[in-house]
Amino acid sequence: MKFVGKNFAIVSAIALLALPMMAQTGVPPATISGATPVRTIKIHGKQFEFDPPEITLKKGETVKLEFTSDDVEHSLVVSALGINGLMKKGEMTDVIVTPAVTGDFIGRCGIFCGAGHMKMHFVVHVVN
Numbered sequence: 187m188k189f190v191g192k193n194f195a196i197v198s199a200i201a202l203l204a205l206p207m208m209a210q211t212g213v214p215p216a217t218i219s220g221a222t223p224v225r226t227i228k229i230h231g232k233q234f235e236f237d238p239p240e241i242t243l244k245k246g247e248t249v250k251l252e253f254t255s256d257d258v259e260h261s262l263v264v265s266a267l268g269i270n271g272l273m274k275k276g277e278m279t280d281v282i283v284t285p286a287v288t289g290d291f292i293g294r295c296g297i298f299c300g301a302g303h304m305k306m307h308f309v310v311h312v313v314n
């Protein structure tokens with residue numbers, strides 16, 4: 187029961203954090219769209235960092251993010267922008283994103299990749 191209570195608290199905290207964001211716009215802050223990307227940004231995952239560690243996007247601009255890995259499997263997850271890209275050595279995957287709001291959005295590695303996995307942070311700056 188103690189475990190269930192803790193999980194409920196975490197879920198509640200996430201819901202509370204997400205609420206103001208949804209209330210502000212009424213729609214998710216970014217969409218994966220079918221629009222043609224105006225530029226491509228390559229992002230590598232490696233133990234234990236993303237290269238580059240941060241990128242800057244323009245609000246309303248459609249960009250293709252290309253992902254690959256230099257070693258083991260990683261993924262780049264930026265939940266607030268709907269980004270979840272697998273990073274695999276020798277392969278290129280991509281996510282098309284059109285940010286709809288400005289701000290700084292934190293990304294993390296979504297696949298356990300070793301001792302430094304939790305240190306893999308990424309930032310997406312969305313500007314006007």
Ligand SMILES: [Cu+2]
Pocket residue numbers: 260261295296297298299300303304306
């Ligand atoms: Cu990882």
